[in-house]
Amino acid sequence: MSNQFSISVKSILRYKSVIILLFLLCVLYFSLRLPNLTLQPIFADEAIYIRWAQVMKAEPTLRFLPLSDGKTPLFMWAMMPLFKIFQDPLLAGRILSVFSGFLTLLGVFFLGWKFFGTKVGLWSAFLIAITPFMVFFDRMALVDSLLAAFSIWSLNLVLLLTQYRRLDIAIFLGYALGGGLLTKTPAMFNLLILPVTLVAFNWKINKRSLILVRTIGLWIVAIVTALVIYNLLRLGPGFENLNSRNQDYVFSFWELKDRPLDPFIPHLRDLTDWLPKMLTWPILSLALGGVASVFYFRNYYGITIVLWFLIPLLAEMIFYKTFTTRYILFTIPPLLLLAGWFISKLENRFFPFTWNKMLLVLFLAMSALHINYYLLTNPAKSFLPQETRRGYLADWTAGYGFKEIAQQLIKESKYASIVVGTEGTFGTLPDGLLIYLDSYFHQTINPRISVLGGGATISASLRKAAEENKTYFIANRSRFSQLPKGVTVVKEIPKIVSTGMPQDAIIFLQVFPEK
Numbered sequence: 001m002s003n004q005f006s007i008s009v010k011s012i013l014r015y016k017s018v019i020i021l022l023f024l025l026c027v028l029y030f031s032l033r034l035p036n037l038t039l040q041p042i043f044a045d046e047a048i049y050i051r052w053a054q055v056m057k058a059e060p061t062l063r064f065l066p067l068s069d070g071k072t073p074l075f076m077w078a079m080m081p082l083f084k085i086f087q088d089p090l091l092a093g094r095i096l097s098v099f100s101g102f103l104t105l106l107g108v109f110f111l112g113w114k115f116f117g118t119k120v121g122l123w124s125a126f127l128i129a130i131t132p133f134m135v136f137f138d139r140m141a142l143v144d145s146l147l148a149a150f151s152i153w154s155l156n157l158v159l160l161l162t163q164y165r166r167l168d169i170a171i172f173l174g175y176a177l178g179g180g181l182l183t184k185t186p187a188m189f190n191l192l193i194l195p196v197t198l199v200a201f202n203w204k205i206n207k208r209s210l211i212l213v214r215t216i217g218l219w220i221v222a223i224v225t226a227l228v229i230y231n232l233l234r235l236g237p238g239f240e241n242l243n244s245r246n247q248d249y250v251f252s253f254w255e256l257k258d259r260p261l262d263p264f265i266p267h268l269r270d271l272t273d274w275l276p277k278m279l280t281w282p283i284l285s286l287a288l289g290g291v292a293s294v295f296y297f298r299n300y301y302g303i304t305i306v307l308w309f310l311i312p313l314l315a316e317m318i319f320y321k322t323f324t325t326r327y328i329l330f331t332i333p334p335l336l337l338l339a340g341w342f343i344s345k346l347e348n349r350f351f352p353f354t355w356n357k358m359l360l361v362l363f364l365a366m367s368a369l370h371i372n373y374y375l376l377t378n379p380a381k382s383f384l385p386q387e388t389r390r391g392y393l394a395d396w397t398a399g400y401g402f403k404e405i406a407q408q409l410i411k412e413s414k415y416a417s418i419v420v421g422t423e424g425t426f427g428t429l430p431d432g433l434l435i436y437l438d439s440y441f442h443q444t445i446n447p448r449i450s451v452l453g454g455g456a457t458i459s460a461s462l463r464k465a466a467e468e469n470k471t472y473f474i475a476n477r478s479r480f481s482q483l484p485k486g487v488t489v490v491k492e493i494p495k496i497v498s499t500g501m502p503q504d505a506i507i508f509l510q511v512f513p514e515k
Contacts, residue, residue, distance in 0.1 A: 022109065025126055030102075034098065038094065040393070043140060044428040048431050050431070068237075073236075079096050097138050100138070104134070135375060143183050155334065174229070266323075274388070280368050286343055290342035309334040380497075389496075394497070402436055418471070421462040421511070425453030452465075458511055466513045473509045474506065475506075480507075
């Protein structure tokens with residue numbers, strides 16, 4: 001017993017500096033994720049996911065509710081217990097993404113440490129912690145951070161499987177692949193590109209054919225495990241919607257055969273706009289250097305990692321009807337690992353001393369931390385791509401002031417019944433409002449607030465409700481060229497200004513009966 005204890009102490013002392021540095025990177029990670037976590041306005045999909053999780057928590061028969069819209073439910077399942085810890089539902093959802101991103105950081109560190117060396121693991125984890133692309137989405141209640149975590153751990157496990165060929169690793173790989181499939185259907189890429197890891201296979205080993213057959217057999221074990229997990233979704237109604245909804249987002253081969261470069265070229269332009277701004281030029285340059293270097297040095301693990309992120313990225317650029325920054329988030333951690341590998345190469349050659357290592361850290365961090373500062377303190381001033389800025393901060397998909405509006409409605413409901421009409425029946429409105437009324441509905445015996453989703457205009461039924469109840473309407477200001485008669489503006493919450501569109505606002509109106 002004493003010998004085992006002394007060995008463990010020696011191991012800790014041996015890796016003392018690595019443990020300290022990794023701990024500091026973890027502190028840096030959370031320092032760039034947790035502050036002002038609810039400052040950014042709620043996004044449409046965040047509102048939907050959080051509302052689904054609330055409904056699923058309240059009603060056990062609806063645990064597969066996301067299938068009704070062709071979405072997988074793991075993210076919502078994981079969110080449900082967090083509502084017991086965090087009173088603010090938006091905070092609960094975003095905390096889940098923060099910890100999902102932390103799993104990505106650990107996965108990238110492990111991958112770098114195991115296959116390239118400790119320095120690569122530490123540099124890669126550092127880049128995960130500071131890169132604005134990761135910071136931005138790790139602070140949002142979206143499924144993409146969790147998908148990125150499952151993807152990087154799937155890559156870890158499949159490379160370990162190639163190296164050790166063990167059944168337990170194959171089963172854990174199946175769990176990671178299956179977890180990804182329960183998170184978001186693009187995780188299917190992780191199954192389809194398993195064969196690219198043969199690049200890292202030792203083709204000079206004795207009994208090569210036998211070992212190759214064993215490796216492929218273990219892949220089959222992992223794939224079967226993943227598909228069994230995925231098919232658990234058949235227990236809920238709406239499984240068939242997963243395929244039908246995917247068709248809404250993806251072009252078929254036959255649709256593209258006469259115009260193969262039609263979506264690819266515009267998406268390539270988008271990519272060249274996004275990456276310099278959300279990775280920053282220094283980190284992007286190092287990542288491209290890493291991609292080139294693994295081929296130059298014939299690093300087969302590195303080449304495997306290039307293929308692991310590049311194949312899904314190209315497939316999305318070729319086939320996706322809608323191409324947004326968060327859709328490629330799961331391809332970014334492998335790219336940052338290659339940047340970490342390239343930094344390690346440069347460090348060994350050009351930065352041998354502690355002081356110039358510090359200069360290198362400063363060089364990498366300056367532009368990234370500048371962007372992150374605004375993401376954490378004033379998103380309106382952040383240097384985001386136009387498409388990202390518009391969708392998450394300025395357009396109808398961005399919701400402002402719902403928490404304050406909900407608090408006002410709850411306060412007024414003590415004295416009168418209230419009817420609230422909203423622009424829209426699914427998404428930012430009414431879900432962005434309903435998530436803040438959920439606790440009121442469950443804690444009140446006879447709730448006196450009714451929320452009615454609808455169109456962008458005040459309906460006749462809402463006017464009629466105003467005859468007997470205090471009635472409000474919530475919408476985007478841009479829906480009205482001028483305010484309709486018989487309303488009073490209670491509150492107007494402006495959104496940020498975005499190039500190419502007029503400034504919008506969330507408008508909270510009191511509705512009166514028609515005279």
